[in-house]
Amino acid sequence: MKRQMTGAKMVVQALKDQGVDTVFGYPGGAVLPIYDEIFLQNDIRHILVRHEQGAVHAAEGYARSTGKPGVVLVTSGPGATNAVTGLTDALMDSIPLVVLTGQVPTFMIGTDGFQEADTVGITRPCTKHNWLVKDTARLADTIHQAFHVAKSGRPGPVLVDIPKDVQFATAYYVAPAQAKTSHYQPRLKGDQDAIKALVEMIESAERPVFYTGGGVINSGPAASQLLRELVEATGFPITSTLMGLGAYPASGKNWLGMLGMHGLYEANLAMHGCDLMINIGARFDDRITGRLQDFSPNSRKAHIDIDPSSINKVIHVDVPIIGDVGHVLEDVLRLWKAGGRKTNAAALSKWWARIEEWRKVDCLKYRPDQKTIKPQYALQRLEALTKDHPSRYICTEVGQHQMWAAQYLGFDDPNRWMTSGGLGTMGYGFPASIGVQVAHPDALVINVAGEASWLMNMQEMGTAVQYRLPVKQFILNNERLGMVRQWQELLHGERYSHSWSESLPDFVKLAEAFGAKGILCKDPADLDDAIMEMLEYDGPVIFDCLVEKHENCFPMIPSGEPHNKMILGENVDTKNAIKSGGAVLV
Amino acid sequence: MTELKIKKGSSKHSAYDLRDPNAAAEERHTLAVLVENEPGVLARVIGLFSGRGYNIESLTVAEVDHTGHRSRITIVTTGTPAVIDQIKAQLGRIVVVYDVHDLTVEGHAVERELALFKVAGQGNDRIEALRLAEIFRANVVDSTLESFIFEMTGTPGKIDAFAELMRPLGLVEVARTGVAALSRGAE
Numbered sequence A: 001m002k003r004q005m006t007g008a009k010m011v012v013q014a015l016k017d018q019g020v021d022t023v024f025g026y027p028g029g030a031v032l033p034i035y036d037e038i039f040l041q042n043d044i045r046h047i048l049v050r051h052e053q054g055a056v057h058a059a060e061g062y063a064r065s066t067g068k069p070g071v072v073l074v075t076s077g078p079g080a081t082n083a084v085t086g087l088t089d090a091l092m093d094s095i096p097l098v099v100l101t102g103q104v105p106t107f108m109i110g111t112d113g114f115q116e117a118d119t120v121g122i123t124r125p126c127t128k129h130n131w132l133v134k135d136t137a138r139l140a141d142t143i144h145q146a147f148h149v150a151k152s153g154r155p156g157p158v159l160v161d162i163p164k165d166v167q168f169a170t171a172y173y174v175a176p177a178q179a180k181t182s183h184y185q186p187r188l189k190g191d192q193d194a195i196k197a198l199v200e201m202i203e204s205a206e207r208p209v210f211y212t213g214g215g216v217i218n219s220g221p222a223a224s225q226l227l228r229e230l231v232e233a234t235g236f237p238i239t240s241t242l243m244g245l246g247a248y249p250a251s252g253k254n255w256l257g258m259l260g261m262h263g264l265y266e267a268n269l270a271m272h273g274c275d276l277m278i279n280i281g282a283r284f285d286d287r288i289t290g291r292l293q294d295f296s297p298n299s300r301k302a303h304i305d306i307d308p309s310s311i312n313k314v315i316h317v318d319v320p321i322i323g324d325v326g327h328v329l330e331d332v333l334r335l336w337k338a339g340g341r342k343t344n345a346a347a348l349s350k351w352w353a354r355i356e357e358w359r360k361v362d363c364l365k366y367r368p369d370q371k372t373i374k375p376q377y378a379l380q381r382l383e384a385l386t387k388d389h390p391s392r393y394i395c396t397e398v399g400q401h402q403m404w405a406a407q408y409l410g411f412d413d414p415n416r417w418m419t420s421g422g423l424g425t426m427g428y429g430f431p432a433s434i435g436v437q438v439a440h441p442d443a444l445v446i447n448v449a450g451e452a453s454w455l456m457n458m459q460e461m462g463t464a465v466q467y468r469l470p471v472k473q474f475i476l477n478n479e480r481l482g483m484v485r486q487w488q489e490l491l492h493g494e495r496y497s498h499s500w501s502e503s504l505p506d507f508v509k510l511a512e513a514f515g516a517k518g519i520l521c522k523d524p525a526d527l528d529d530a531i532m533e534m535l536e537y538d539g540p541v542i543f544d545c546l547v548e549k550h551e552n553c554f555p556m557i558p559s560g561e562p563h564n565k566m567i568l569g570e571n572v573d574t575k576n577a578i579k580s581g582g583a584v585l586v
Numbered sequence B: 001m002t003e004l005k006i007k008k009g010s011s012k013h014s015a016y017d018l019r020d021p022n023a024a025a026e027e028r029h030t031l032a033v034l035v036e037n038e039p040g041v042l043a044r045v046i047g048l049f050s051g052r053g054y055n056i057e058s059l060t061v062a063e064v065d066h067t068g069h070r071s072r073i074t075i076v077t078t079g080t081p082a083v084i085d086q087i088k089a090q091l092g093r094i095v096v097v098y099d100v101h102d103l104t105v106e107g108h109a110v111e112r113e114l115a116l117f118k119v120a121g122q123g124n125d126r127i128e129a130l131r132l133a134e135i136f137r138a139n140v141v142d143s144t145l146e147s148f149i150f151e152m153t154g155t156p157g158k159i160d161a162f163a164e165l166m167r168p169l170g171l172v173e174v175a176r177t178g179v180a181a182l183s184r185g186a187e
């Protein structure tokens, strides 16, 4: 049965038919007809944010923690431009989003109309795809396509720009089943010969390592399960990027910890010294590879990735496998089990012995302090007091605290860790925590923040309070742009140009001003009680944890250096840590 | 702690030594990109090249299948083999791109370009221009007492060669279409 309806109603109908339960948004003139339709129904919940950037990050948090696309609705012009940072963030981290923007009516496009912006032009490089819909008859179909593109293959953000006259006009609604099938159908199954080659490499490897990434999370919980089986079956050590934490449990016995610039010593040395590297859904980011010529010089490399452009982009691999992690791992495991295959046990135990030596370095040790809270200590206590919570979700902002969170918190499940990796967007974590809490009302959602990052989207306190979202804002307050300060110490002769946070608000009063709870803690002796108070409070909390102001985040591979040139924390001489050649790198 | 003593303008400050000194040589490739003919598709392709710093030597685009809404973009680009592979993979990621063919790899493609040359001159130069045009099978499509416009199709190399010959004979302006290309054979 075909139904006629207005474009605005179509938008809401299409969202319902796509199974959307939540929209993050902010109204304005160019989307008023859609807001009218939202008002007239109860199936879709609209969360009113305080800034469009917040809407997009909230949708990212929602998406990353559920595996479903996050949906955003904003107005034309400034509404759309405010969404740009979030779109770029989602593109870099492969987060599926469907963003709907209002636009001036079609007959005014190009006239510099009020709140007109070339939204599809501006967002073309920061979306996976975008559409300007000029005809109501094509609106529903386009929205269905948008969901298909956002979710398929390597996920990403898409945007549909909808002029106001298209929202008012009527046409026949097209249901998802009737929508035009898209030619966009990325391949999921890997090449069988390549998979066979990988299995044979696994059999003969002497010093193997799994290097896993966000692609395992993108592929869904089943992929994480298969990964665990494969690690179990082979007994190989496994490390992960920042984006892949939780795919293999941090409590698992083969876990080496995160790798990369601020990754663990044992993980990086295993990458450097391996003879077989199996990259599963990671993209050889520069935070991982360091100096390219010296990256894992003696290994053969296999790479499973759904996006052909990720293959051989920066590192040449011997066995590329284009496909979805879940599908490929299923085939690998089937082949492995069918052949009654065995790994090289003798070599493997020697390899593990070497790894144990590296582990003994205990690269995360730091100098404890009786009087000041060390940020590492704060996170260790947070971990101890929350890790047994049945549904804990952690978000972060960007900076040192983010790296410490990755180092000191353990994730045993996928989709529990939300962080801005590729773009490194300060201001991501707070709104993301709101999105996670909306999706999981009963969960414990903590945003580990730096005070500077947190201030970037602090207006979202209003959202948290309005919707009674009990998000815990755990701010490691060093009164510094800590990560910037660290680089200035290491690289710019300790000239701390504009890297401190002056005139900070009183966070307790700030919380109270919004109708939330504030907790201040500055003494290590009070920390546990203060954290418990935060956990027990049923509502949003700002936890102002005053920490050591000059702590550096180690281990660290200075930019432009190879993996085996890490600087460790204890007694380091940070002088000239970064060579001049590395100075041009970020 | 002392500061790093890096002289201003010092070459040590450069990332040059971080690049691969053994980088492969650049190659020239002709790519045929079949796209959905929708608004903005050319901007997507061009934006990809400018955004990622790839070269475009020539680019042509036109609808080739009206009912199927398909256009064909022919791009001549240069890069190391790894960069060429990246370009193809990146083009393939664009949602409205159906197919990417590397005509340079798929076998010697037929490549043609159309060019118009305005040549102004008198006396012997004018005669010589006309004679050379005949050798190159260029047609005269406009003539005045002081000038000709020649029209020629051929490979980019042939057009370059003709332009070189016309230069001393009074070449005023050249307009070129960019390369159109098809792979040889029945497929």
Ligand SMILES: Cc1cc2nc3c(=O)[nH]c(=O)nc-3n(C[C@H](O)[C@H](O)[C@H](O)COP(=O)(O)OP(=O)(O)OC[C@H]3O[C@@H](n4cnc5c(N)ncnc54)[C@H](O)[C@@H]3O)c2cc1C
Pocket (backbone or CB within 6 Å): A092, A093, A094, A153, A154, A155, A212, A213, A214, A215, A216, A218, A219, A220, A240, A241, A242, A243, A244, A258, A259, A260, A261, A262, A263, A281, A282, A283, A284, A285, A287, A288, A304, A305, A306, A307, A310, A323, A324, A325, A326, A398, A399, A402, A403, A420, A421, A422, A423, A424, A425, A483
């Ligand atoms: C201050 C700061 C410091 C950082 N330091 C570090 C660090 O020390 N260590 C670190 O690891 N990171 C670090 N990062 C993060 C880093 O910048 C990158 O974001 C991260 O390393 C990329 O992770 P990834 O390789 O897993 O790729 P992602 O960005 O998660 O990409 C996923 C890859 O998997 C593929 N893929 C997606 N879906 C599928 C599927 N279904 N099947 C198969 N493949 C799929 C994609 O095509 C892509 O290639 C830091 C970030 C910041 C802001």
Ligand SMILES: Cc1ncc(C[n+]2csc(CCOP(=O)(O)OP(=O)(O)O)c2C)c(N)n1
Pocket (backbone or CB within 6 Å): A397, A398, A399, A400, A401, A402, A424, A425, A426, A427, A449, A450, A451, A452, A453, A454, A476, A478, A480, A481, A482, A483, A484
């Ligand atoms: C939007 C944005 N602007 C600037 C930066 C550069 N930057 C990276 S980390 C950092 C400092 C972060 O300070 P804070 O949030 O207090 O965290 P800390 O490093 O002190 O833990 C800055 C400015 C960024 N990542 N994002």
